[in-house]
Amino acid sequence: MAGAPWSAGTSPCDGDTSTWAGVLCSKGNVLGLQLEKMGLSGKLDLAPLKSLTGLRTLSFMDNEFAGAMPDVKDLGGLRAIFLSGNKLSGEIPADAFAGMGWLKKVYLSRNSFTGAIPTSLAAVPRLLDLQLNDNKFTGKIPDFPQKDLKMLDVSNNELEGEIPASLKSIEPQMFEGNKKLCGAPVEAKCEPPTTAVSPPTTSPTTTSGKVGTSPSPPAATADATTTTTGTVPAEEGTQGATKPTKGSTSFGVLAAFLGTLAIIGFAVVALQRRREYNTQNFGPTASTKPSLPSAPQSPAKAAHVAAATVTGGRSSSVSGSTAARSSKAGEQGRLTFVRDDRGRFFELQDLLKATAEVLGGGASLGVCYRATLTGGHSVVVKRFKEMNRVGKEDFEEHMRRLGRLSHPNLLPLVSYYYRKEEKLLIHDYVPNKSLAHLLHGEGRAIKKAVVHWTTRLKLVKGVARALQYLYDELPMLTVPHGHLKSSNILLNDRFEPLLTDYSLVPVMNQSHSAQLMVAFKSPERKQFGRSSKKSDVWCLGILILEILTGRPPSYEAAKQSSDQPPSPPQSENDLAGLVASTPEGEWLEKVVDADLKKEDEEGKEEMVKLIKIGMACCEAAVDSRWELKTAVERIEELKGKEDANDEYSYYSSIDGDDFANVAIN
Structure with missing residues (x-):
């Protein structure tokens, strides 16, 4: 040697x-x-x-x-x-x-x-x-x-x-x-x-502390409760x-x-760091009776209760032959698959027997679970209770419409489940984290990734293309996306963006949408009580500034129109206000993420151009705000390094943080 x-x-x-x-x-x-x-x-x-x-x-x-x-x-x-x-x-x-x-x-x-x-x-x-x-x-x-x-x-x-x-x-x-x-x-x-x-809850898959038995736990996004580093x-x-x-x-x-x-003669035992994760059978256990909890439910218990709710509140599993004899059970127990390129590779009963992990909650549109099926394949089940404004026929027609969408930067809908009280939307599980996690990490004690200019530009371009696709395919919708934010953008195995939670405005309750969906935070919604075709463009502008500044945005502060003098930002996360109150010549020093300050001059010039595009998309006055088509064309004109297609150009070291699991929030 x-x-x-x-x-x-x-x-x-x-x-x-x-x-x-x-x-x-x-x-x-x-x-x-x-x-x-x-x-x-x-x-x-x-x-x-x-x-x-x-x-x-x-x-x-x-x-x-x-x-x-x-x-x-x-x-x-x-x-x-x-x-x-x-x-x-x-x-x-x-x-x-x-x-x-x-x-x-x-x-x-x-x-x-x-x-x-x-x-x-x-x-x-x-x-x-x-x-x-x-x-x-x-x-x-x-x-x-x-x-x-x-x-x-x-x-x-x-x-x-x-x-x-x-x-x-x-x-x-x-x-x-x-x-x-x-x-x-x-x-x-x-x-x-x-x-x-269903297997009993004492099966190995329900004991998250045992090695080799529970699925690899995903790290959650900024809204979730568990992380893997x-x-x-x-x-x-x-x-x-x-x-x-x-x-x-x-x-x-x-x-x-x-x-x-x-x-020490190789006597030091390798450190085996273990964490406890919220995992439990997604479905109800056999021979158990429902009871009201005397204390707040854990996320894993919430998953258990959610599955029992899907089966109509029953606490025991029903065999396939018994379910077949009940027309009502048959109606409640069938998923509807919406993609022509996917077969029926699981049924509702498979979900009820699957290991489940709560992925996110808080201010998201619904409670989200990762269900690991018997064969090892994982899907994400999102449970909605705020979709009661439309009837079954209109809901199913809209789901079929979403099932026909196909774009490399959209996370496709796989199937859905309909009940009057609640609905389930099912997607493939994406084993990476969100754009929010990439940009901001998870807490003050954890450093974020160092993301280069070329990668940030690719992320912006992917998001813009997917948004334009939604506008082209769903012209009947006033707000084709409705909830465009970094925590709703997942990253695939090539760290390319995948938009989630899109095109749900037609099936959401208006009060719930106004409270949680970011397009409803747009200036026109606040001023006139209605959204516009440019509400998603405003969200895109905020997202662009978030990607360039590396700061999480506040959707409560909007930039003043261009005919008014710029005012100081209302908060440190008022990104549009921050840029507007900073002279253009100081953007690279005071606005742009510190990780981008080492980029070459050509890259810095492109960053300034993208900031201007973001600000044009953030205009508070709808008439002054750019059309989406204009924004996409200008974004496509921007350039990154030619050699950045190499996979190793994506990230440099982030001193101990992982970036391999994604949780949908």
């Missing part, structure tokens, strides 16, 4: 050349560790490596390491983890890989791992190669939705149940040695379920890291790591 032994007083890297054995270097930064077939033993503690922001790959293959799975999720910049051929054992926590948004290769084969395959692997957006063969994993294979997943090897384990449809293209030999697996691509046929009775990686090779010299941080970190291994 190239390189000299690790020794004090020397640097591990000299440009692209490694001076220490097993260290991979790039431009003076430590890129990876490759300590293979060296007879190393003991337990792995990776905590000393957390300061290496440029670390991209770790390989300890074919050694004698024992003990639990090391805590890798704090090394959020990793692209590859190779731990095959050791003596690692025990259950892997379900959230072991949460927040690892850049991870592509995971090799855990030829160990002695037990328990369920950690479901957080299914939420790793860039996963290409997963090797779990020759272990003792049990339970079902999670649904892996990653389109780029090329290799998955789970052979020679103790897995059971139906292989998810998302893995039907995987070679059959990748599933060999699991006698109880069935379905495509193996030849064994799956036995049909014998009963539709990790690290967003630096740009490949160099971004976020400084060039080490003698006595540098890289040397100190690696020396500490080596010292840990040598002095």
